[in-house]
Amino acid sequence: MxxxxxxxxxxxxxxxxxxxxxxxxxxxxxxxxxxxxxxxxxxxxxxxxxxxxxxxxxxxxxxxxxxxxxxxxxxxxxxxxxxxxxxxxxxxxxxxxxxxxxxxxxxxxxxxxxxxxxxxxxxxxxxxxxxxxxxxxxxxxxxxxxxxxxxxxxxxxxxxxxxxxxxxxxxxxxxxxxxxxxxxxxxxxxxxxxxxxxxxxLRGNTCVDVTVKALEHPVHSGQFGGPILDANTLAAMLIASMYDANGDLAVPGVAAEEPIGGLQRDLDEASVRADAGVVDGYRMAGTGSLAARMWTKPSVTVIGFDAHPVEGSFNVIAPETTFRLSLRTAPNQRPEEAQDALAAFLVSNAPFGAQVRVDKLENGMxxxxxxxxxxxxxxxxxxxxxxxxxxxxxxxxxxxxxxxxxxxxxxxxxxxxxxxxxxxxxxxxxxxxxxxxxxxxxxxxxxxxxxxxxx
Structure with a gap:
């Protein structure tokens, strides 16, 4: 034929x-x-x-x-x-x-x-x-x-x-x-x-482990609480510092892009909310098209956090904690470059002078x-x-x-x-x-x- x-x-x-x-x-x-x-x-x-x-x-x-x-x-x-x-x-x-x-x-x-x-x-x-x-x-x-x-x-x-x-x-x-x-x-x-x-x-991916340390050992929260914040609170402050008031990731050196080849149709927010099981009242973070936010702009997710379980918790100030971040990078940015920028930001933005150590993990372009x-x-x-x-x-x-x-x-x-x-x-x-x-x-x-x- x-x-x-x-x-x-x-x-x-x-x-x-x-x-x-x-x-x-x-x-x-x-x-x-x-x-x-x-x-x-x-x-x-x-x-x-x-x-x-x-x-x-x-x-x-x-x-x-x-x-x-x-x-x-x-x-x-x-x-x-x-x-x-x-x-x-x-x-x-x-x-x-x-x-x-x-x-x-x-x-x-x-x-x-x-x-x-x-x-x-x-x-x-x-x-x-x-x-x-x-x-x-x-x-x-x-x-x-x-x-x-x-x-x-x-x-x-x-x-x-x-x-x-x-x-x-x-x-x-x-x-x-x-x-x-x-x-x-x-x-x-x-x-x-x-x-x-x-x-x-496709977005790339890079991961880091972040350790935040405020004390050499645990102390009583009633005796020392106030001027000394626990490591979990300090970690939460550090995580929050990565975002601006709109919920856009605002880490210098971590790139954002618009949809490749132009945006033909934006994602439907109602469908995304239903597919993801988003609770009523939650407002989608970030600015720009939903497609760009989900496809080509960077995003960070806390995928692991070392903290004492609620069950069995007691009144001590946690001296240190470690959490793992997964950073999805813009399609054309080298993940190593984004990883270096993220690590530098986290160390330089240590809340109240706490010790922050970043261990760099795997990268995918x-x-x-x-x-x-x-x-x-x-x-x-x-x-x-x-x-x-x-x-x-x-x-x-x-x-x-x-x-x-x-x-x-x-x-x-x-x-x-x-x-x-x-x-x-x-x-x-x-x-x-x-x-x-x-x-x-x-x-x-x-x-x-x-x-x-x-x-």
């Missing part, structure tokens, strides 16, 4: 639909929880399942075990390729086959490891994150079949939910199997099940797409043809550190971040689900995109 149309692709996806949904059902049942051991037999079985799935759609796929930076065995990864023409563009398809744990199955309305269809959604752990990504790649390659005009490489990772510790060593060992012109990362999502999106940016790249324009066209509506691009407030690492190692490649999720997906949470109509449109989108990239 010379020129495939959206209808041609849609017809092929319809005829393959039961198989595509079956892929998801089988994948959910595998219980590929990397937190139970990335080197485990259950993870090897999951990788073998995905490799066979890729072979069924023409990819010469295999399972390979990665190695951690210290040389110890790492994740079970799936790599492979399908070369149709040495002169054609090469596209790397990424997804991950590991899933989040289910701490309490009682919080689910269905069995988390039995795919359950309710209305137009399929429920199960890993349905959206990232079984949907695997299903998209499988469905798109099957739909194109012998009409595929680009070379394909695949990398289906086995430890994304664990922070990808063996990711870099694995790429360095298999560099030639990753080199490509375009990289499609199917691990994000759409504006809604009906409105497609490219993910335009953010990422911003190139809105003017040819691949970006092709993806936008494909989305509109497949979904029947114009895409509304969006950023992500979270971090996926391997994407900027891919971009760093392969600077010439154009990276596109797509995916099967939507606001109702509940990835990482109870009742994770995937919109089946949305998945179908995503499969059509990727097949159309691969066809366009051949040009």
């Amino acid at each position: 010379a020129d495939l149309t959206a209808q041609d692709i849609r017809t092929r996806v319809e005829s393959d639909w039961e198989r595509i949904v079956g892929v998801l059902r089988d994948k959910i049942a595998l219980q590929s929880i990397s937190a139970q051991g990335i080197t485990g037999e259950h993870m090897r079985r999951s990788a073998e399942f995905v490799a066979e799935l890729m072979r069924e759609v023409g990819v010469d796929a295999k399972v390979a075990q990665a190695h951690n930076p210290d040389g110890t065995p790492g994740a079970w990864e799936v790599i492979g390729s399908r070369i149709v023409d040495p002169d054609a563009p090469t596209v790397l398809l990424y997804a991950h086959h590991d899933v989040q744990p289910v701490p309490d199955p009682a919080e689910w309305d269905t069995d988390p490891f039995v795919a359950t269809e309710i209305d137009t959604r399929l429920y199960g752990r890993g349905a959206a994150d990232d079984g949907g990504g695997i299903a998209i790649h499988s469905g798109a390659l099957k739909a194109l079949g012998d009409d595929l005009k680009v070379n394909i490489k695949v990398f289906i990772e086995g430890e994304e939910e664990m922070g990808s510790p063996s990711f870099i060593p694995f790429i360095e060992e298999h560099r030639e199997e990753f080199e490509s012109d375009v990289i499609i990362v199917a691990d994000s999502g759409n504006w809604s099940a009906e409105i497609p999106s490219l993910t335009t940016s 953010g990422w911003a797409m190139d809105p003017n790249a040819e691949a970006t324009k092709d993806a936008m066209e494909a989305m509109e043809e497949a979904f029947g509506v114009a895409p509304v691009n969006k950023g992500e407030g979270g971090s996926i550190p391997f994407i900027p690492e891919l971009q760093r190692i392969f600077p010439e490649a154009q990276v596109l971040v797509t995916g099967p999720e939507d606001p109702k997906a509940n990835a990482h949470s109870p009742n994770e689900s995937l919109s089946l109509p949305g998945l179908k449109s995503n499969v059509v989108t990727e097949a159309l995109l691969l066809d366009k990239l051949a040009r």
Whole structure:
């Protein structure tokens, strides 16, 4: 067939639909929880399942075990390729086959490891994150079949939910199997099940531990309270000093950005409040668009705090305390730079001259797409043809550190971040689900995109 149309692709996806949904059902049942051991037999079985799935759609796929930076065995990864023409563009398809744990199955309305269809959604752990990504790649390659005009490489990772510790060593060992012109990362999502999106940016992340000390030892709060503040109060003052009166983070040297490629549609505050379970009366902090505040401006969260529990508390002034801050950085700022600025601010703003020590922890770079790249324009066209509506691009407030690492190692490649999720997906949470109509449109989108990239 010379020129495939959206209808041609849609017809092929319809005829393959039961198989595509079956892929998801089988994948959910595998219980590929990397937190139970990335080197485990259950993870090897999951990788073998995905490799066979890729072979069924023409990819010469295999399972390979990665190695951690210290040389110890790492994740079970799936790599492979399908070369149709040495002169054609090469596209790397990424997804991950590991899933989040289910701490309490009682919080689910269905069995988390039995795919359950309710209305137009399929429920199960890993349905959206990232079984949907695997299903998209499988469905798109099957739909194109012998009409595929680009070379394909695949990398289906086995430890994304664990922070990808063996990711870099694995790429360095298999560099030639990753080199490509375009990289499609199917691990994000759409504006809604009906409105497609490219993910335009990801915030970076950096963490610090902050210790605030006022005394060499505990003392009685009645005898010394007043001129001597407890370490927890001093820590609270220090934390509060990072913000201005509007609730914007105001730490010199920590950058803020506006949405990458411009803001097409702001987030709906009522929806955000409902999705996050915000209590009545709480006023959203910060200024500017809600989208910028959640996608491209920095944010700090206290994710740990050492303080005596209420139960068993008694009348002493706490001499010192430690808390951990997670700073989400603007997409284009180096996290080390933001971390240094945050540390300097905290030390220089010690309340009442208390001793403040900052221990710098891990960093992850953010990422911003190139809105003017040819691949970006092709993806936008494909989305509109497949979904029947114009895409509304969006950023992500979270971090996926391997994407900027891919971009760093392969600077010439154009990276596109797509995916099967939507606001109702509940990835990482109870009742994770995937919109089946949305998945179908995503499969059509990727097949159309691969066809366009051949040009």
